[in-house]
Amino acid sequence: MGAGREWLGGYFRPDYNDRSEQDILRSEVLDEFTDEIIDLYHAIKKEKDSFAELGIDFEEKAFYDILKALTIKYDFKYPEDKLLDLAENGYPPIDRDEVNKEIFEQAENFKKYQSVTSG
Helix, strand or coil, rough: CCCCCCEEEEEEEEEEHHHHHHHHHHHHHHHHHHHHHHHHHHHHHHHHHHHHCCCCCCCHHHHHHHHHHHHHCCCCCCCCHHHHHHHCCCCCCHHHHHHHHHHHHHHHHHHHHHHHHCC
């Protein structure tokens, strides 16, 4: 057996210090990837628990995040406490079935009163 090599049942394994440049690069990429995954895990965990810090539940936090994103997207300054208040009192938003029902009722009333006033 040569110096810097270890016999592993039929083949020689190079020592750590005898690695090729490609093996070193592969190792560095894996280390970076592992660090990014760990950072992502911690960020997700922090975000998952963030609703409790704000004193709202998970669904209200989702609504709050939407409101916050809209203020950023449209460069609209809105006080943080008002966003929280909207999230707490504005969730859940009216569902579509309720909105559609109201629209149809208004259309029927419009039709009904239009025929009364015109005929």
